[in-house]
Structure formats: structure tokens, C-alpha cells
Amino acid sequence: MKTTVDHLLALGDDALIAAQRLGEWVAAAPELEEDVALANIALDQLGAARLLLTYAGELEGAGRDEDALAYLRDDREFRNCLLVELPNGDFAVTMAKLLFLAAYQLTLYTALSGCADERLAAIASKARKEVAYHLDHARLWTVRLGDGTAESHRRMQAAVDEIWPYTHELFLPDPTAPVDPAGLRAEFLAIVEPVLAEATLERPADDWAPEGGRRGLHTEHLSYLLAEMQVLHRAHPGARW
Amino acid sequence: MSADRLRDVVAAVVDPELRVVTIEELGILRDVAEDPTSGRVTVTITPTYTGCPAMDVIRADIRRALAAAGHPDAEVVTVYAPAWSTDWISASGRAKLAAAGIAPPGPAGSGRSVPLTLTVRCPHCGAADTEQVSRFGSTACKALWRCRACREPFDHLRAL
Numbered sequence: 151m152k153t154t155v156d157h158l159l160a161l162g163d164d165a166l167i168a169a170q171r172l173g174e175w176v177a178a179a180p181e182l183e184e185d186v187a188l189a190n191i192a193l194d195q196l197g198a199a200r201l202l203l204t205y206a207g208e209l210e211g212a213g214r215d216e217d218a219l220a221y222l223r224d225d226r227e228f229r230n231c232l233l234v235e236l237p238n239g240d241f242a243v244t245m246a247k248l249l250f251l252a253a254y255q256l257t258l259y260t261a262l263s264g265c266a267d268e269r270l271a272a273i274a275s276k277a278r279k280e281v282a283y284h285l286d287h288a289r290l291w292t293v294r295l296g297d298g299t300a301e302s303h304r305r306m307q308a309a310v311d312e313i314w315p316y317t318h319e320l321f322l323p324d325p326t327a328p329v330d331p332a333g334l335r336a337e338f339l340a341i342v343e344p345v346l347a348e349a350t351l352e353r354p355a356d357d358w359a360p361e362g363g364r365r366g367l368h369t370e371h372l373s374y375l376l377a378e379m380q381v382l383h384r385a386h387p388g389a390r391w
Numbered sequence: 392m393s394a395d396r397l398r399d400v401v402a403a404v405v406d407p408e409l410r411v412v413t414i415e416e417l418g419i420l421r422d423v424a425e426d427p428t429s430g431r432v433t434v435t436i437t438p439t440y441t442g443c444p445a446m447d448v449i450r451a452d453i454r455r456a457l458a459a460a461g462h463p464d465a466e467v468v469t470v471y472a473p474a475w476s477t478d479w480i481s482a483s484g485r486a487k488l489a490a491a492g493i494a495p496p497g498p499a500g501s502g503r504s505v506p507l508t509l510t511v512r513c514p515h516c517g518a519a520d521t522e523q524v525s526r527f528g529s530t531a532c533k534a535l536w537r538c539r540a541c542r543e544p545f546d547h548l549r550a551l
Contacts, residue, residue, distance in 0.1 A: 197442025272472030
């Protein structure tokens with residue numbers, strides 16, 4: 151299938167918004183090492199976002215570069231999934247979000263690295279290696295918190311229960327995409343379920359499945375995130391340092 | 392200037408964040424080509440990590456080195472495939488990293504979804520009795536470790 155601008159925006163916006171959320175932890179994480187870890191994961195996500203949005207802008211052919219796409223679109227024009235825009239919550243919520251995002255991105259990037267679009271395949275095969283390390287990081291924390299104290303277990307289970315409904319959107323069918331996400335859920339579950347089991351956490355039931363991000367219908371949280379992310383660029387258009 | 396000499400000029404550029412190794416030893420220099428008619432030089436590099444903030448500095452350093460060698464209009468192209476691997480770091484690069492107190496990476500392997508952590512030898516005393524302090528370090532490509540034998544902390548370039 152042919153790569154579309156909307157598909158590249160979905161991939162790029164997932165990475166961009168995830169990077170912005172992770173960056174909020176800098177100087178506020180539970181320990182210094184985690185500040186550094188989350189900042190580096192954010193940097194990886196931002197690196198992938200830049201390549202994907204640059205490609206989207208060139209494919210669109212309207213003269214928009216990565217900065218125009220990141221800083222000058224409004225919420226309705228973003229195609230990221232709802233999961234990445236949700237607030238960080240406590241550290242357990244952030245780790246649940248990272249676990250599910252990294253497992254999704256790993257399966258998706260792995261599939262895309264073999265797709266016919268060489269440019270997209272190159273980006274995916276590069277990002278895949280980085281995301282594998284993110285997944286490992288989230289897995290270690292999920293197990294440590296889930297199989298930790300009664301309080302850490304309670305919080306990690308609450309985080310998994312809160313975030314799980316938002317994972318369904320990741321696998322909505324898109325027959326026009328180079329890789330249809332609908333076919334990736336089994337692989338996602340094969341990664342995530344053993345982690346939850348090892349962490350002595352219950353895998354939530356599949357019922358409520360909020361969605362809309364891929365069509366530009368977001369939660370109220372995205373607008374506040376964009377306001378903070380875009381304010382400098384919009385206040386000083388074209389500023390450089 | 393011969394093709395070999397031209398490559399030597401570019402290959403001597405050092406990595407701005409791992410200043411003991413050159414971009415060639417790090418394996419991020421992919422190609423140096425000179426257009427036979429126009430004489431314009433095109434350098435092809437690949438990033439270690441997609442978000443590596445050193446790339447802009449590396450591009451500028453390459454252009455500066457070539458300008459000093461008589462090629463002021465060089466172009467630096469960035470490619471992403473095949474993706475960089477720590478397996479591309481040369482033997483001399485590994486030796487220099489270790490000498491600078493940065494434990495070089497083990498084999499990266501391929502296709503593993505969850506990276507294994509192999510024993511990392513202390514670059515100061517050579518002991519294998521080491522432990523990871525932090526999975527991420529001062530740059531995207533490193534983790535922080537410490538040696539239980541000599542008690543020294545050290546950076547470890549993660550296998551990728």
C-alpha cells in the first residue's frame with residue numbers, strides 16, 4: 151500500500167507527543183537516573199518524530215517542514231493516538247503508558263522495516279532498535295512496581311487498568327496503511343501479557359475502547375500540551391538560536 | 392587531491408561527544424565521494440541514534456575540515472539505512488574508548504526484542520565484577536556502570 155501523509159502524521163505525532171510528555175518528567179522523576187532515562191527516551195522519540203514529520207511535509211508538497219507541522223498545527227490536525235497525550239499521572243501511569251507504547255511501536259516498526267517504501271522502512275528499522283530498549287526499561291519498572299510492595303502493586307495495577315482501554319485505538323484497522331495495525335495486536339499481546347504476569351498484575355478485560363485521535367478528535371489534554379509546546383515558536387515566528 | 396587523501400581528511404574528524412574516537416572509528420562515516428567534473432565533495436554519514444544532538448556539530452566539523460583542505464563547498468548527506476550498529480565500531484576505536492574509561496559495547500546481535508545484558512569489564516582495572524547503576528548515561532548511547540573491585544564508576548557504550 152502507498153504511504154499517505156495522514157499515516158506518516160500518525161506515526162510522527164505519536165512520537166512527538168510522547169516525547170513532549172516524557173520531557174515533563176525532567177527534574178521531577180523519582181530519582182536522578184530516571185530523569186536521565188526519560189529524557190533520553192524522549193530524545194529518541196523526538197529523533198523519530200523529526201524524520202517522520204519531515205517526510206510527511208515533503209510528501210504533502212505544500213512547503214511545510216518539521217517545524218511547521220510540529221508548531222503550527224492545531225489540535226484537530228494532530229493524528230496521534232489518545233494514549234500518548236494522556237497526562238503523566240503518577241510514575242506507574244507513565245510506565246504503563248511507556249510499556250504499551252513501546253510494545254506497539256516495536257511491533258509496528260518491525261513490520262514497517264520490511265515495507266516497500268524504502269524511506270519509511272529505513273526510519274522504522276532505525277527506530278525499532280531504540281524502541282526495544284524503551285520497552286525493556288518499561289518492563290523492568292512494571293515488574294519492579296507490580297511485584298513490589300502492596301502500595302506499588304496497587305498503583306501499578308490501577309495504572310494498567312486506567313491505560314489499557316486506550317491501547318485498542320492503536321490497532322484500529324487501516325487497510326490503506328503500509329502495514330495494517332489491526333494485524334499487530336496478537337504480537338502486542340504476546341509481548342505485554344507475559345510482562346503483566348511476571349509483575350503479578352491482572353490483564354484488564356477488553357471493553358471500553360475510546361478512540362478518535364487518528365481522526366483528529368482528541369481529549370482535552372492535547373490542547374494544553376500543544377499550548378505549552380508551541381507557545382515560543384508562535385510568539386517568535388522564525389526565531390533561531 | 393587523491394580519493395584516499397580526501398577520505399583521510401574526513402576520517403580524522405573526531406566525534407564531539409566521544410572525543411577520543413574519530414567518526415570513522417565510530418562507524419558513522421559511510422562514504423566520501425568527489426564529483427570528477429565539478430570537484431564537489433559529498434560525504435555520507437549515518438547517526439548513532441535518530442535523536443543524536445551531535446549530528447549538527449559533526450556536519451559542521453566535516454565541512455570545516457574539507458574547507459581547510461581546499462573543498463569549501465562540500466555537501467554532507469545523512470542516511471538512515473542500514474541502521475548504525477555498535478558492531479561497526481573499529482578495533483582501534485574500542486581500544487581508545489576503553490583507554491578513556493568508557494567500556495566498549497559487546498556484540499549487538501540482531502532481531503532481539505529484549506536486549507540481554509552481558510558482563511561488562513571495568514575499563515580501569517579489567518575486573519568483570521561490575522554492576523549497572525543507570526540504564527541511561529550522559530549521552531543517548533551510554534549507560535552508567537560501576538566496578539565492585541576498584542569501586543570506580545564508568546560509562547558503558549550500550550550495544551545497539
